[in-house]
Amino acid sequence: MDEAELGRALVAGGGVLRRQELAEHRAALDWQLRSGRLVPLLPGTYALAEQAGEPAVRLRAVCVTHPDAVLVGGAAARLGFWPTAPLPVVEAALPVGLRPQPGYRWQRRRIPPELVVERGGLRWTDPALTAVELATEACAEAVDLALRTRSATLAGMHEALRLTRHRAGNAERARVLLDSRDEPWSEAERRAHRLLRAAGVTGWRSNLPVVVSGRTYYLDIAFRGARLAVEIDGRLHEDDDSLFESDRWRQNALVRAGWRVLRFTWAMLRDHPEEFVQEVRAALVLQTQWRTGRL
Known part of the structure; x- marks a missing residue:
C-alpha cells in the first residue's frame, strides 16, 4: 500500500x-x-x-468498528445541534458490554429506534433525547440550545424521557424539563423565568414573535398586553460586539413600535434578583397606566 x-x-x-x-x-x-x-x-x-x-475521526471510528453503536452524550450533541459540545470522551451505547478503551466510554443499553438518527454511516441519539440526557443541573444549557435552535421541542423531550423511562438519573432530568416549561433559550433566561415564577409574576410569555417593519423579533420575555419586553443579555453579549450592536437596532425598532424595553444582564440576575423583580413590576404598573391614559 x-x-x-x-x-x-x-x-x-x-x-x-x-x-x-x-x-x-x-x-x-x-x-x-x-x-x-x-x-x-x-x-x-x-x-x-x-x-x-x-x-469527526473519533466518532467515525466508533461507528466503523461497531456498526450497531449509537453515539450519545456530547458526541450526539455535536452531530445533532451543538457543534462545540464538550467532548472529553466519546460515548456510545451498544447492546453488548465492551471493555473500556482510552478516550471512549461504552454504555450497555438499547436506544429506541425512533430516537436514533442515522446519516452518512453514523448513528446518534436524536436531539430531543440527547438534550434530555445531558440535562443535569451542570448541563441544562443543552436543553436551552436545543430549544433555541429548534432542533427539538419540549414535548419531544418529554416523549424521549417517557421512551427511556427506566434510565438512571431520569428524576433529575424530569426536574430540568419542569424548570424548562417556559422554554428558556439560555441559562440567563432560565434564571429570569425562575425569579418571575417564584415571585408570582404572571401574564408573560417567553420568546414571543413580534413583527416590526417586516422583520420578526423574538422577545425574551414579553407582557403582550402591557407591551413590555424584558430582554436578557446572557454571557454571549459580554464578548460578542456584533450581538451587542444588533440588539441595539432591535431595541430601537421595538420602541418605535410602542414597546417599553427593559434590559438585564446575567450579573444583574445573579447578584440582584429582588431588584430584577421589582423593576419588572414597576414597569408593568407604568405601562398599564400609560396605556389606559392614567399617566
Whole structure:
C-alpha cells in the first residue's frame, strides 16, 4: 500500500481504516503502524497520527468498528445541534458490554429506534433525547440550545424521557424539563423565568414573535398586553460586539413600535434578583397606566 492507496482508503473510510477490510495490505498496515504514520483508535481501527484527535475521526471510528453503536452524550450533541459540545470522551451505547478503551466510554443499553438518527454511516441519539440526557443541573444549557435552535421541542423531550423511562438519573432530568416549561433559550433566561415564577409574576410569555417593519423579533420575555419586553443579555453579549450592536437596532425598532424595553444582564440576575423583580413590576404598573391614559 503506497501513499496514494493509503490516502484513497482513508478518504473512503471517512478518515479511518479497518484492518479486516484491508486483509491484502496487512503487512503495509503493520509497517505504517510501526513507523507511527498510523495509530490505533479502537481495536483494528486506525487513523493518521495527525488526525487521530479530531472529533469527526473519533466518532467515525466508533461507528466503523461497531456498526450497531449509537453515539450519545456530547458526541450526539455535536452531530445533532451543538457543534462545540464538550467532548472529553466519546460515548456510545451498544447492546453488548465492551471493555473500556482510552478516550471512549461504552454504555450497555438499547436506544429506541425512533430516537436514533442515522446519516452518512453514523448513528446518534436524536436531539430531543440527547438534550434530555445531558440535562443535569451542570448541563441544562443543552436543553436551552436545543430549544433555541429548534432542533427539538419540549414535548419531544418529554416523549424521549417517557421512551427511556427506566434510565438512571431520569428524576433529575424530569426536574430540568419542569424548570424548562417556559422554554428558556439560555441559562440567563432560565434564571429570569425562575425569579418571575417564584415571585408570582404572571401574564408573560417567553420568546414571543413580534413583527416590526417586516422583520420578526423574538422577545425574551414579553407582557403582550402591557407591551413590555424584558430582554436578557446572557454571557454571549459580554464578548460578542456584533450581538451587542444588533440588539441595539432591535431595541430601537421595538420602541418605535410602542414597546417599553427593559434590559438585564446575567450579573444583574445573579447578584440582584429582588431588584430584577421589582423593576419588572414597576414597569408593568407604568405601562398599564400609560396605556389606559392614567399617566
